[in-house]
Amino acid sequence: xxxxxxxxxxxxxxxxxxxxxxxxxxxxxxxxxxxxxxxxxxxxxxxxxxxxxxxxxxxxxxxxxxxxxxxxxxxxxxxxxxxxxxxxxxxxxxxxxxxxxxxxxxxxxxxxxxxxxxxxxxxxxxxxxxxxxxxxxxxxxxxxxxxxxxxxxxxxxxxxxxxxxxxxxxxxxxxxxxxxxxxxxxxxxxxxxxxxxxxxxxxxxxxxxxxxxxxxxxxxxxxxxxxxxxxxxxxxxxxxxxxxxxxxxxxxxxxxxxxxxxxxxxxxxxxxxxxxxxxxxxxxxxxxxxxxxxxxxxxxxxxxxxxxxxxxxxxxxxxxxxxxxxxxxxxxxxxxxxxxxxxxxxxxxxxxxxxxxxxxxxxxxxxxxxxxxxxxxxxxxxxxxxxxxxxxxxxxxxxxxxxxxxxxxxxxxxxxxxxxxxxxxxxxxxxxxxxxxxxxxxxxxxxxxxxxxxxxxxxxxxx
Numbered sequence: 442x443x444x445x446x447x448x449x450x451x452x453x454x455x456x457x458x459x460x461x462x463x464x465x466x467x468x469x470x471x472x473x474x475x476x477x478x479x480x481x482x483x484x485x486x487x488x489x490x491x492x493x494x495x496x497x498x499x500x501x502x503x504x505x506x507x508x509x510x511x512x513x514x515x516x517x518x519x520x521x522x523x524x525x526x527x528x529x530x531x532x533x534x535x536x537x538x539x540x541x542x543x544x545x546x547x548x549x550x551x552x553x554x555x556x557x558x559x560x561x562x563x564x565x566x567x568x569x570x571x572x573x574x575x576x577x578x579x580x581x582x583x584x585x586x587x588x589x590x591x592x593x594x595x596x597x598x599x600x601x602x603x604x605x606x607x608x609x610x611x612x613x614x615x616x617x618x619x620x621x622x623x624x625x626x627x628x629x630x631x632x633x634x635x636x637x638x639x640x641x642x643x644x645x646x647x648x649x650x651x652x653x654x655x656x657x658x659x660x661x662x663x664x665x666x667x668x669x670x671x672x673x674x675x676x677x678x679x680x681x682x683x684x685x686x687x688x689x690x691x692x693x694x695x696x697x698x699x700x701x702x703x704x705x706x707x708x709x710x711x712x713x714x715x716x717x718x719x720x721x722x723x724x725x726x727x728x729x730x731x732x733x734x735x736x737x738x739x740x741x742x743x744x745x746x747x748x749x750x751x752x753x754x755x756x757x758x759x760x761x762x763x764x765x766x767x768x769x770x771x772x773x774x775x776x777x778x779x780x781x782x783x784x785x786x787x788x789x790x791x792x793x794x795x796x797x798x799x800x801x802x803x804x805x806x807x808x809x810x811x812x813x814x815x816x817x818x819x820x821x822x823x824x825x826x827x828x829x830x831x832x833x834x835x836x837x838x839x840x841x842x843x844x845x846x847x848x849x850x851x852x853x854x855x856x857x858x859x860x861x862x863x864x865x866x867x868x869x870x871x872x873x874x875x876x877x878x879x880x881x882x883x884x885x886x887x888x889x890x891x892x893x894x895x896x897x898x899x900x901x902x903x904x
Contacts, residue, residue, distance in 0.1 A: 490621075494629035495743055501633045502736060505640065506729065506801040508650040515725025516590055516652035518732045520598040521659065522716050526709050527577065528605030531570040534702030535562045536609040538694060543617030553688035559614060559678060561689050563671075566610040570603035577602070590652075590725070597656035604667035608632075611670050618681060620674075627670040635662035700842055707845035711852055711875060715868040718856040723864060726804075731865045733801045734808030735872075737794065738815045741786050741823065748779045749827030756834040765892070772893050776826030780897045783823035787816050811869045818873030821880050824897045828883040831895065840886045848879030 506514045539562050546555040577599040581587065587595060608628050615624025639658035640650075648654055715735070720728050752775045759768040790797070794812050798805040832841040852875035859867030887895045 490625040490629050491743065491747060494625075494633070495740065497630065497633050497637075499736070499740075501637050502733070503800045504637060505655060506733065506805070508640065508644055509652070509655065510650075511726040511729040511802055511804060512724070513650065513652045513655075515720075515727070515729035515732070516594055517655045518716065518728055519591060519720040519725065520594045520652065520656060522713050523577075523595070524598050524601050524605060524659070526713050526717075527573050527599075528570065528602045529609065529709050530702065530706055531573045531602055531606035532562075532566040532609045533569055533695070534698030534700075534705060535565060535694060536613045537701045537705070538698040539610060539613040540617045541697065542694065543614065547617075551688075552683050552685040554690060555682055556685060557687040557689040558694070559682070560687060561691065562610050562614075562694070563607060565691075566606040567603050570606035573606075574599045574602040591720075594652040594656040597653060597660060600660050601663040604664045608663070608667045608670060611667070611674055614674055615670075618677070620677060623670065623673055623677065627666045631669070632662050632666040635665055700838060704838070704842045704845055707842065707849040710849035711845070711872070711879075714849070714852045714856050715872045718853070718860050719865070719868045722860050727865060729801075730805050730808040731811055731868060733798055733805050734811035734865075735815060735869075737797050738787075738790060738812045738819060740790060741783050741816070741819045744783045744786060745779055745823050745827060748775060749830040752778075752827060752830065756831050760835045769893050772826065772831055772895060775831075776824075776895055776897050779826045780820075780823050783820060787820055791816065808865065811865050814866060814869035814873050818876030821877045825880045825884050825887075825895045826897070828880075828887050828895045831891070831893070832883065832886060835891060837886060837890055840890065841883070844879055844882040844886060847882060848875045851875045851878055 505517065509517065539558065542558050543555065546552075546558065578596060581592060581595060581599075585592075612624045612628055615621065636655075636658050639661050640655060643654050643658060644650060716728060716732055719731055752771070755771060756768070759771060791812060794809050795806045798808055798812075829841050829845075832838065852871055855871030855874055856868055859871050861867070863870065884894075884896055887893050
């Protein structure tokens with residue numbers, strides 16, 4: 442009896458840990474599957490929102506151009522471009538850095554730092570945005586740097602910057618908690634929809650369809666979007682983060698954010714320098730025509746950023762494993778996924794370019810030559826695949842920032858050199874050239890630092 446009891450105890454001692462191990466493995470498998478399914482759902486959400494946003498934004502621009510005419514629409518394009526630039530920089534790079542720190546503090550069970558991060562980054566974005574807006578108002582008042590038709594719309598547009606910056610940080614908070622709808626729907630869907638509704642109400646009320654009216658509509662859309670997003674995030678945070686005293690690590694956050702701010706500044710320069718320089722030398726009508734052509738052609742880049750967002754995590758995972766062969770193969774696939782759909786989109790857009798431009802107004806088809814020049818730069822960038830995502834995920838973010846900085850400086854220099862002599866084609870040539878140079882530099886960095894040939898022509902027949 443004693444022996445049997447002893448044997449039973451012995452077997453139990455051996456079996457129970459084994460069962461616990463099996464249950465643990467099963468739990469891990471189910472957890473991994475759940476995380477994978479959630480990631481897939483998040484990816485589909487992002488893709489769907491960005492598709493809907495691209496269509497909505499394009500429709501909004503067409504409607505504004507039709508209602509306002511090329512001159513007033515060109516004024517609005519100029520002042521809103523400054524909102525995009527200044528508002529995009531006013532978060533001081535914390536918009537992207539917040540995602541990283543939220544994950545770190547949640548995994549490390551540091552609720553005090555997590556609560557401090559959420560409150561602190563939002564306060565910094567709102568405060569910095571307010572200071573930028575105040576500095577802009579003071580600059581307009583003291584130095585009068587703009588022509589008279591730009592001044593009032595510019596004053597109004599500056600009011601958007603604090604809430605624009607806040608929305609950027611709240612976007613990052615939502616992504617950090619995997620609340621993709623809360624993160625993406627407000628800036629990408631709600632804000633342009635509210636702008637369109639506000640302009641429609643103004644149009645129905647008989648208000649003048651001028652840039653100042655559009656700027657006032659943009660204020661309403663930006664502030665309502667930012668405040669509603671803050672309300673929803675606040676309610677979710679109360680449930681997701683346990684109550685605790687707040688702790689702040691501003692030095693750590695800013696050190697991490699500075700390189701990201703440099704990258705953001707360079708990207709914004711590449712996206713906006715042509716419009717801003719063109720506004721200095723040419724009439725608002727010319728700016729409007731260029732903007733319509735550039736935005737139409739830039740739809741190609743939707744493929745580039747969609748693929749990059751989808752593969753970034755996989756790049757990081759393979760890099761962490763040290764699986765160089767799989768990394769090279771996956772990078773090759775990413776290049777093909779980026780370039781060939783981009784080429785198809787370019788052919789489609791060029792084939793329908795004139796009818797698409799005429800949707801903005803009868804004179805907008807003058808921008809078709811701009812599309813022919815810009816397509817070279819966009820396709821050349823796409824021919825390298827999402828190389829900037831590859832560099833950032835594998836620890837080469839400083840060289841990536843250096844490449845973007847070089848491209849941005851070249852873009853500004855060429856715009857000032859070419860626009861006075863060649864007008865719209867000069868701006869398009871400057872932008873296209875800087876994109877080509879940036880792509881070549883990224884190719885060189887990926888080849889020498891990572892040993893990966895990202896150019897599509899180096900990967901033909903290797904799909």
